[in-house]
Amino acid sequence: MGVGSCRSRQANVSLLSREARPTSRAQATRLYSAEDPLTILTSDTLKETLRNSSSAWLIQFYSSWCGHCIQYSPTWKALAGDVKDWEQAIRIGVLDCAHENNFDVCKLFGIHFYPTFRYFKARSGTFDLGKTYRGPDRDLQTVRQLMVNFIQNHTREDWPVGCPPLESTRSENVLSLLGQKSEQYTAVIIEDEDSYVGREVILDLMVYEGLRVTRALSSDRALLEKLGVTTVPSAYLLHPNGSHSLMDMQKRLRFFFSSYLKLLPGVHRKQANAAHDPMHAGNGGPGAAEVWKEFDKSKVYMVDLESGLHYLLRVELASHPTLEGEELKTFKDFVTVVAKLFPGRPSVVKLLETLLEWLVSLPLERIPYDAILDLVNNKMRISGLFLSDQLQWVGCQGSLPELRGYPCSLWTLFHTLTVHAAQRPDALANTGLEEDPLAVLQTMRRYIGTFFGCQECGRHFEEMAKESLSQVRSLDQAVLWLWSKHNQVNSRLAGTLSEDPRFPKTQWPTPDLCPACHEERDGLHVWNEEHVLSFLKQHYAGASLKYASSPAPETGGVAEPVPPGDLDPPPASDRVRTRPGNVLPPPTRERRPRVQGRAGEAGGGIGGGAEAQPGVTFLGLGFSSVDMSLCVLLYASSCLFLMLMFFFFRMRSKRWRVRHSRPYV
Numbered sequence: 001m002g003v004g005s006c007r008s009r010q011a012n013v014s015l016l017s018r019e020a021r022p023t024s025r026a027q028a029t030r031l032y033s034a035e036d037p038l039t040i041l042t043s044d045t046l047k048e049t050l051r052n053s054s055s056a057w058l059i060q061f062y063s064s065w066c067g068h069c070i071q072y073s074p075t076w077k078a079l080a081g082d083v084k085d086w087e088q089a090i091r092i093g094v095l096d097c098a099h100e101n102n103f104d105v106c107k108l109f110g111i112h113f114y115p116t117f118r119y120f121k122a123r124s125g126t127f128d129l130g131k132t133y134r135g136p137d138r139d140l141q142t143v144r145q146l147m148v149n150f151i152q153n154h155t156r157e158d159w160p161v162g163c164p165p166l167e168s169t170r171s172e173n174v175l176s177l178l179g180q181k182s183e184q185y186t187a188v189i190i191e192d193e194d195s196y197v198g199r200e201v202i203l204d205l206m207v208y209e210g211l212r213v214t215r216a217l218s219s220d221r222a223l224l225e226k227l228g229v230t231t232v233p234s235a236y237l238l239h240p241n242g243s244h245s246l247m248d249m250q251k252r253l254r255f256f257f258s259s260y261l262k263l264l265p266g267v268h269r270k271q272a273n274a275a276h277d278p279m280h281a282g283n284g285g286p287g288a289a290e291v292w293k294e295f296d297k298s299k300v301y302m303v304d305l306e307s308g309l310h311y312l313l314r315v316e317l318a319s320h321p322t323l324e325g326e327e328l329k330t331f332k333d334f335v336t337v338v339a340k341l342f343p344g345r346p347s348v349v350k351l352l353e354t355l356l357e358w359l360v361s362l363p364l365e366r367i368p369y370d371a372i373l374d375l376v377n378n379k380m381r382i383s384g385l386f387l388s389d390q391l392q393w394v395g396c397q398g399s400l401p402e403l404r405g406y407p408c409s410l411w412t413l414f415h416t417l418t419v420h421a422a423q424r425p426d427a428l429a430n431t432g433l434e435e436d437p438l439a440v441l442q443t444m445r446r447y448i449g450t451f452f453g454c455q456e457c458g459r460h461f462e463e464m465a466k467e468s469l470s471q472v473r474s475l476d477q478a479v480l481w482l483w484s485k486h487n488q489v490n491s492r493l494a495g496t497l498s499e500d501p502r503f504p505k506t507q508w509p510t511p512d513l514c515p516a517c518h519e520e521r522d523g524l525h526v527w528n529e530e531h532v533l534s535f536l537k538q539h540y541a542g543a544s545l546k547y548a549s550s551p552a553p554e555t556g557g558v559a560e561p562v563p564p565g566d567l568d569p570p571p572a573s574d575r576v577r578t579r580p581g582n583v584l585p586p587p588t589r590e591r592r593p594r595v596q597g598r599a600g601e602a603g604g605g606i607g608g609g610a611e612a613q614p615g616v617t618f619l620g621l622g623f624s625s626v627d628m629s630l631c632v633l634l635y636a637s638s639c640l641f642l643m644l645m646f647f648f649f650r651m652r653s654k655r656w657r658v659r660h661s662r663p664y665v
């Protein structure tokens with residue numbers, strides 16, 4: 001890119017004293033890390049990487065001491081994230097010429113200024129120094145469009161292996177497909193000749209299967225007329241069943257077109273491991289072993305949150321035999337936050353509140369987790385306390401048993417808690433956590449770091465927290481912080497094996513959920529955070545929250561999967577009212593935390609099975625079935641006693657009357 005901003009100091013650097021080198025080395029790793037969505041190249045890897053590469057490359061040769069390079073690095077990272085899905089066509093790399101190991105290779109490639117941007121063609125068998133970009137404009141959109149141009153400069157012979165054709169198609173090619181059945185969708189982006197939207201959408205979708213994207217030009221009048229296109233860019237969709245229609249887009253932007261197409265049913269990211277692909281798995285179809293429950297992705301399901309809480313309290317934490325010190329403090333804070341903010345059904349909230357009261361009243365410095373489990377399992381049989389011990393995923397169900405589930409519910413739980421903290425700022429009053437906008441996030445951070453089973457996830461989360469959590473100043477900012485960090489994780493995990501092909505990791509909320517959240521500035525997708533915040537509040541605390549009837553223990557049967565249609569709101573009145581007919585767990589000592597199969601699997605739970613005993617509420621007091629039996633017994637014996645007394649006195653008075661009615665002789 002034109003005249004570099006910092007002149008190469010290779011000669012000088014090589015003369016640096018040994019003392020100066022560690023600084024240079026430390027800086028060399030400062031600008032880019034393995035977490036960034038780009039390839040960090042070195043003298044050992046550069047030539048080998050470029051030789052016969054199946055994709056083209058755009059490499060920034062930078063110097064970590066160069067101020068311009070430092071300032072430009074966020075743009076470069078954003079660009080790399082933006083075009084991550086183009087990797088089979090063109091890849092983004094960096095090489096730090098300030099690193100002493102790289103001096104030679106930078107010299108070999110003739111790098112004199114930093115940063116220097118070089119394009120390298122795909123499938124080049126010979127040593128190639130690349131083509132330097134010399135334009136003055138380095139903004140993200142310009143560079144991205146240049147990448148498209150560069151790909152198009154390839155010939156048929158050296159065309160990147162996985163890259164689909166980018167040239168426009170002719171009307172007859174599109175018209176001949178109308179009404180034809182096919183195994184996949186075909187999307188046609190109709191646009192002006194100088195527009196990049198079509199080519200960018202083609203590249204965005206190249207790692208997805210179940211769909212082919214092509215582009216046609218607005219100058220093709222016959223096509224526009226036939227398809228009824230009046231404005232460009234537009235997208236026309238041909239369905240596998242032969243039907244076809246114009247795509248109804250809220251905004252005619254690349255991000256909107258791409259997101260819409262990625263979310264079409266049957267369209268999913270190609271997996272490196274086909275075993276993960278539900279379309280290729282066993283007898284086919286997602287959740288073949290499970291009963292798949294249709295659900296509404298614009299809703300949050302209480303059954304997911306409660307299943308997550310069950311797993312967290314009875315399985316994840318139960319692997320710690322005792323809690324003490326920092327662990328105990330983290331657990332207490334976690335229970336405080338959920339007891340005060342969890343928008344659950346009364347029986348669950350009452351259980352959490354009882355657990356909190358118990359923890360607060362206990363002066364112990366060390367608590368065996370079994371004691372906590374007894375309470376979670378309601379061994380004391382306090383009426384109105386109940387948390388199902390069945391794992392039932394609805395919004396968090398995965399297409400394979402190992403995908404989604406608990407981690408999905410954990411994210412959902414913490415988003416819900418941050419939003420409820422922002423909606424009800426007084427909820428944490430008198431807990432020691434009040435007035436702290438970071439209360440929920442710090443609790444989450446400590447929970448994830450201390451207890452979350454995925455240690456690597458905890459390490460990544462801690463890095464993000466260290467970097468920016470201290471900048472959060474308000475409860476609203478806390479909501480947005482967690483949202484943006486979750487998106488960062490989504491972006492890092494897109495295309496990896498933990499991604500469920502049926503639920504691709506996208507930047508969330510997608511345009512179909514919140515069109516107003518998305519905007520475009522200078523060709524780059526940007527978030528409208530005001531709209532994102534109100535969307536999150538509505539999604540995690542508003543009408544989107546769907547309450548599910550938990551397994552119905554009253555029936556004495558095994559819990560049924562909860563169909564989304566059966567999801568009812570909780571009693572609106574209060575959070576601690578006992579639900580009539582609530583069920584208490586059996587008081588078995590041997591009771592262990594149990595992880596059950598997905599919904600639909602057989603198995604009793606706390607609430608499933610003949611052991612369940614109903615309780616009753618009277619004047620706000622909970623009575624267990626034992627209490628009730630004693631009452632009945634007492635009542636019956638009192639009646640008997642009164643009747644006996646009645647007959648006794650009656651007989652006595654009769655005898656007395658007979659005696660006194662005799663005339664004195």
Ligand SMILES: Cc1cc2nc3c(=O)[nH]c(=O)nc-3n(C[C@H](O)[C@H](O)[C@H](O)COP(=O)(O)OP(=O)(O)OC[C@H]3O[C@@H](n4cnc5c(N)ncnc54)[C@H](O)[C@@H]3O)c2cc1C
Nearest residue numbers: 404407408410411456457460461483486487489498503508
């Ligand atoms: C703290 C934490 C760190 C993790 N780190 C890693 C890791 O390093 N490596 C790894 O492989 N896995 C990690 N995981 C697991 C991973 O993030 C996913 O949870 C898992 O792969 C399941 O993904 P999912 O498709 O169900 O969606 P999830 O990412 O779990 O999201 C659950 C639901 O939240 C909503 N959502 C999505 N994005 C957002 C957002 N930005 N803001 C608000 N709501 C959103 C959507 O409705 C989505 O269905 C982590 C999980 C947690 C809780």
